[in-house]
Amino acid sequence: MPPWPTMSVVRVRRAPPPLLPITVTARVELSPRMLRLSIEGEVVRGLVVPDPAASVRLLVPTSGTTDLVIPTWNGNEFLLPDGSRPALRTFTPLHIDGAHMELEIVRHPGGAVSTWAETATQGAEAALSGPGSGYEIDPDATRFVLLGDETALPAIRNLLEVLPEHTEIEVHIEVLDSEAELELPSHRRSTIAWHVADRQSDQSPLVGVVSDWSSVDRETRIWAGGEASTMQAIRNHLHQTLGVDRDQTSIRGYWKPPR
């Protein structure tokens, strides 16, 4: 034992914005792979979302229950009274209008929010907090490349709605099958390529896209969102192999597959 008193360092993170009630007002099946929920609540009215591809956190009732229990912040994470983790996930806020907004949710088996959204009818209760920061558009960029999987489709929709008209936009989207393809906002100078994932391959077609590039010019900006290891591989190729500056890219892991 040391002669001096020992201290254990407990990291306390600043509490995120509070989780406040929302209700579902409509649910639309956009495709066999995507649901759109319209929601309303006073919390939405208070959201200030200056940039596209921002985020909010949605809390839904724990699987197998219908009551929404609001978790408490323990200095590090939100926990329910029994110590378990709540069904609290991140989504992209779309089309905020007063107290209303939309969320688009990928339908995938076993997902807490995804499963809840399948049956969430008008009046279903949930809670929302946010916003998390979005993508700051560089006014000097002349070309944007957007790369993402199905979870990034809402963010890409949002970006296509607001990226400047004079810029060239190249979009690459990975889908599990062609049924997931959706109509996206038209932009005068955009090209959209859908890539159906090869289920036999470990490598995402998005990595294949960037691996084909031999350079990226200084005026191009790259935004990417999707499965975490795919995003890491894209990051590695752009920064380590091609030497692209970090201020040209915004690359974010959106989800992790089960171990």
Ligand SMILES: Cc1cc2nc3c(=O)[nH]c(=O)nc-3n(C[C@H](O)[C@H](O)[C@H](O)COP(=O)(O)OP(=O)(O)OC[C@H]3O[C@@H](n4cnc5c(N)ncnc54)[C@H](O)[C@@H]3O)c2cc1C
């Ligand atoms: C900034 C940001 C914005 C996002 N925006 C959106 C959005 O607008 N729409 C959206 O659908 N998602 C979005 N996501 C991703 C979303 O938060 C995750 O996919 C989340 O795990 C989904 O929650 P869930 O409750 O349905 O599944 P979970 O209960 O979290 O996951 C259950 C299991 O499914 C796996 N899993 C999670 N997501 C997927 C998937 N898409 N496909 C296959 N397996 C999966 C997990 O590994 C886990 O094993 C965003 C993430 C971030 C960080």
